[in-house]
Structures are given as structure tokens and as C-alpha cells.
Amino acid sequence: MKKLVMKIMGGCCAFLLLVGLFACKEVKVKTASSTAYFFDRPARMWEETFPLGNGRLGMMPDGGLEKEKVVLNEISLWSGSKQDTDNPQASYSLPAIRRLLFEGRNDEAQQLMYQTFVCKGAGSGQGDGANVPYGSYQLFGNLEIDYTYASTDSVSNYRRQLDLQEAVTTTSFKRGGVSFVRESFTSFTQDVGVIHLTADVEKALNFSFTMNRPEYVSLRLEGNDLWLEGQLPDGVDTTACRGMKFAACARVLLPKGGSMTAQDGRVSIKDASEAILLVSMATDYFQPDYAGQVSRLLEQASGKTYATLEREHISAYQQYFNRVTLDLGSSERESWPIDRRLAAFAQDKNDPSLQALYFQFGRYLLISSTRVGLLPPNLQGLWCNTIHTPWNGDYHLNINLQMNHWPAEVTNLSELHLPLIE
Numbered sequence: 001m002k003k004l005v006m007k008i009m010g011g012c013c014a015f016l017l018l019v020g021l022f023a024c025k026e027v028k029v030k031t032a033s034s035t036a037y038f039f040d041r042p043a044r045m046w047e048e049t050f051p052l053g054n055g056r057l058g059m060m061p062d063g064g065l066e067k068e069k070v071v072l073n074e075i076s077l078w079s080g081s082k083q084d085t086d087n088p089q090a091s092y093s094l095p096a097i098r099r100l101l102f103e104g105r106n107d108e109a110q111q112l113m114y115q116t117f118v119c120k121g122a123g124s125g126q127g128d129g130a131n132v133p134y135g136s137y138q139l140f141g142n143l144e145i146d147y148t149y150a151s152t153d154s155v156s157n158y159r160r161q162l163d164l165q166e167a168v169t170t171t172s173f174k175r176g177g178v179s180f181v182r183e184s185f186t187s188f189t190q191d192v193g194v195i196h197l198t199a200d201v202e203k204a205l206n207f208s209f210t211m212n213r214p215e216y217v218s219l220r221l222e223g224n225d226l227w228l229e230g231q232l233p234d235g236v237d238t239t240a241c242r243g244m245k246f247a248a249c250a251r252v253l254l255p256k257g258g259s260m261t262a263q264d265g266r267v268s269i270k271d272a273s274e275a276i277l278l279v280s281m282a283t284d285y286f287q288p289d290y291a292g293q294v295s296r297l298l299e300q301a302s303g304k305t306y307a308t309l310e311r312e313h314i315s316a317y318q319q320y321f322n323r324v325t326l327d328l329g330s331s332e333r334e335s336w337p338i339d340r341r342l343a344a345f346a347q348d349k350n351d352p353s354l355q356a357l358y359f360q361f362g363r364y365l366l367i368s369s370t371r372v373g374l375l376p377p378n379l380q381g382l383w384c385n386t387i388h389t390p391w392n393g394d395y396h397l398n399i400n401l402q403m404n405h406w407p408a409e410v411t412n413l414s415e416l417h418l419p420l421i422e
Contacts, residue, residue: 034330034353035360037338038161039063046071046385048339050162050169052193054186054317055371057281058382059143059193061184063160063171070143070184070195072211072248075375075382076285079243080135081234085119093117129392133235137378137393139385140281141213141228141248145195148206151176164357164364167317168310178204186368187309188316190301193279194309203271205258210266211250214387216241219265225298226250226267229291246283247291249298252276255306276306286374320367323412326359328352359411366407366416376420377404 043049043062049071052059058073093116100109122132130136158173171182183196199205210226211219217230227249234243250267252260258272269275280298282290301309329352333341345351369381378393379400395401401420408417 034327034334035165035357036161036163037341037357038159039339040158040160040337042068042158042160050160051365051368051381051383052162052167052169052184052186053368053382054188054191055367055369055382056191056374057186057193058369059184059186059279060383060385061169061171061182061195063169063182065155065173066147068145068147068182070145070193070279071383071385072140072143072193072279072281073382073384074140074246074281074283075369075378076283077138077140077232077244077246078135078285079130079138079232079235080133081236081243083121083133085121085123087118087120090117090119124392124394127391128388129235129394130388131233131235131238134392135232135235135243136387137380137384137389138232138387139213139389140246141211141217143209143211143250143279145207145209145277149175149178150204150206151178153177164360165318165321166314167321167364167368168314177201180205183310185310185313187301187313189312190297190304190309191280192297192301193281194301194306194313195277195279196306196310197272197275197277199273202273203258205272205275206270207275208266208268209250209252209277211248221262221265221267222249224252224260224262224267226262226265244283244285245290246281247294248279248281249294250277250279251298251302253278253302274306276309278302317367320413320416321360321363324360324363326356328356363407363411363413366404366413369404370416370419372415372418374419376401 039048042064049060049062056075060071062069093112097109097113097117100112122134124134125132130138153176156174160171162169168183168185173180179200181198184194186193197205211228213228213230216232217228220227227247229247231241231245232243233241252267252269253276254260254269254272255276256273259270261268278298278301280294282293284290287293331351331353333344333351334353341351341354345354365381366377369377379391379396380389380393384393405417405420407413
């Protein structure tokens with residue numbers, strides 16, 4: 001079951017699964033939509049977080065109250081290195097393997113195939129390729145945000161939602177008379193991750209953040225900008241990391257004031273009413289000057305207001321998503337949290353809008369996990385939270401790659417075949 005859920009949330013093996021805030025003004029909270037689903041609590045596991053992606057970058061926020069983890073991904077981050085795996089002798093065994101299969105001698109055919117019809121070298125490491133030349137798709141890192149509140153009152157009106165129509169997540173709740181709203185997206189125009197934090201009471205927003213990764217990274221501060229930098233193993237040299245290089249930078253903007261300090265790998269914000277947290281990431285797979293790319297993207301995004309960032313992102317994303325609508329009818333269950341709604345569906349299938357949502361979620365995952373000119377979606381789309389991604393997060397040609405692309409032609413997303421073809 002865990003593997004199934006991972007595949008569903010990773011977006012590879014099935015289709016499952018502005019606000020402007022001003023001090024002392026009412027908070028606008030997004031409500032139920034036929035193209036949205038929500039929880040009434042923070043995520044209890046990674047598979048319950050929301051997958052955000054712009055074809056290159058991925059973010060998965062868990063909506064935690066005191067501590068929020070946002071898993072970060074970049075479609076090209078692989079360990080390993082180039083290798084010669086071509087085995088020209090393999091083809092000579094194919095006639096014998098076929099003959100044995102046609103004769104019903106399957107065990108012998110399998111044994112001969114394992115002996116001869118394989119690549120040279122260590123192969124995929126039996127699905128554990130992170131430290132062999134084959135490599136593994138890997139977690140880029142984690143952004144961890146710690147929140148502090150003036151009140152110890154219990155939380156009310158908690159809602160955590162992903163709107164497929166806008167590719168934006170919204171977390172909203174009330175605590176101690178203060179309404180807090182968080183919005184997140186991976187920008188389709190600025191190519192950075194964006195997290196917008198607001199409170200409807202002046203100076204009620206207090207938090208700090210850092211970034212981390214289980215291995216092969218270092219942190220440094222450049223003013224108030226926090227950098228995470230690293231290099232993965234190539235699977236050949238076991239004494240040093242000589243594989244892919246990568247970097248990320250997180251920056252906070254405070255449009256309505258507040259104080260900011262940075263030390264010991266952490267940035268702290270106090271007495272703010274609004275904060276815009278930008279995260280830029282890159283590897284040297286596409287761009288040798290990957291650190292320069294991180295800085296350039298960050299500077300470009302920093303020059304825009306949040307309203308502009310969100311509006312431009314939604315407009316660019318909807319050029320894909322809005323090509324197809326599906327209306328199968330409505331249901332009172334649209335106002336239910338998705339976990340309760342799915343449990344009810346298992347007993348009673350009379351929830352037509354859930355089936356339409358499921359259809360659109362498949363399109364959403366394809367749009368979010370690949371982009372023309374980059375890479376096709378891997379075994380988990382572009383989302384993973386581990387160093388040793390299950391099955392290396394690679395490109396399985398026996399069925400998974402095909403399933404990723406099922407929505408491309410039949411749901412008016414033809415150009416999203418191009419990364420695979422190219």
C-alpha cells in the first residue's frame with residue numbers, strides 16, 4: 001500500500017491522486033471548488049503533502065503549524081555519471097530466449113536472459129543506484145520553517161487546499177484572534193518557488209527558516225540570503241563527490257516591514273504582517289553556471305510584487321490546464337476533506353465530481369512535472385523525499401513511462417511529449 005500511495009502522490013504510475021491581506025481587515029479564505037481538494041489538518045506523512053511543480057522545480061509543503069517542512073526537488077538532480085553499458089553480445093541470445101519461451105520453457109529462458117541479455121557494468125544497483133554509476137534521482141533538500149505565536153490558544157478553522165485550476169496551495173487557520181494564511185506555488189514564469197505568509201493583525205507574523213539535506217551539502221549566509229550548496233557522488237570515485245553540482249538560495253522580502261536577522265544557518269523574521277519567501281534552485285546538468293542561474297532568477301523574482309508573481313504564474317499555467325474541462329455533476333461531498341471523501345467513495349461511488357477531479361489531477365501532474373526543453377517526468381514525476389528514491393526514480397520503459405504520458409494526447413497536452421521524444 002505504501003508503494004502504491006507513493007506512486008500516486010509522486011505522479012507517475014496513476015492519475016490520482018491572492019490573497020491580499022491588510023492589517024485589521026478580514027482575511028479572504030478560498031472555499032470549495034470542483035478543481036480543488038483539501039485537508040482539515042496538516043499532513044501526517046509525505047504522501048499527504050501537496051505536489052507543486054513547474055516542470056523543473058518541485059515543492060511539497062506539509063502545512064505544519066509550529067514547524068512546516070517543504071520538500072524541494074529539481075528534475076535533473078541525479079547522482080551517478082556517464083558510463084558505457086552497451087553489451088553488443090546480448091542480441092545473439094535473443095533467438096534462443098524466444099525459442100525457449102515459445103516452447104514453454106520459461107525458467108530456462110529467464111536464466112539465459114539473466115546470464116546474457118543484460119548491460120555491462122553494475123547496472124541499476126538492483127534499484128539502489130544512488131552510489132553506483134547508474135545513479136538515482138534524489139531529494140534536492142528541505143526548507144524548514146519554524147513559526148512562533150503570541151497566543152497559545154488552540155487552532156481553529158484549519159484548511160489546507162490544493163487548487164488544480166491555479167496550481168496554488170493555500171493553508172489558512174485562526175489562532176489567538178489572528179487569522180494566518182500561507183500560499184505556495186512553483187512559478188511557471190519566474191521559475192522559482194514562492195511562499196506567501198500573511199497575518200491580519202499587524203506584527204503578528206514571526207518565524208525562522210533554514211534548509212537542509214541528509215548528505216553532501218553545506219549552508220552559508222550571504223547577507224540575509226541563505227545558500228545550500230552541494231555535489232553528489234558519481235558512483236565511481238568512492239573517496240570524494242565528483243558528480244552533479246547543485247545550489248539553492250532562499251530569500252525573504254518584507255513588503256510591510258518587520259525585522260530580519262541571519263546567523264548560524266538560519267534566517268529569523270519578527271514583527272511582520274506579510275512575508276514573501278523565494279526559493280531558487282539549479283544544477284549543472286542544464287547550466288554550467290548553475291549558481292549564477294540561481295542568483296539571476298532570484299533577482300528577477302525579487303523585483304515583482306506578490307500579486308504580480310501569482311497573477312503571471314496562474315496565467316501561464318492555465319494556458320495548459322484550461323484546455324480541457326470535465327463536468328460530471330456536483331456532489332455535497334465537495335465540501336468534505338479529501339480523506340473523508342475518499343473513504344466515503346469506497347462505500348458509495350455516487351460522487352461524480354470526485355471522478356472529474358481525479359481526471360484533472362492526472363493532467364495537473366503531467367503539466368507540473370515536465371516542460372518543453374527539459375526532461376520527461378521520471379518514475380515519481382519530479383517529486384521525491386529521499387536520497388535512495390524507490391526504483392531509483394528512473395525511466396521505466398515497461399509501463400511507468402507510458403502511464404506518465406497517457407494524458408498528453410487525449411487531454412490536449414501534446415507538446416508535453418516533446419521532452420521524452422527529444
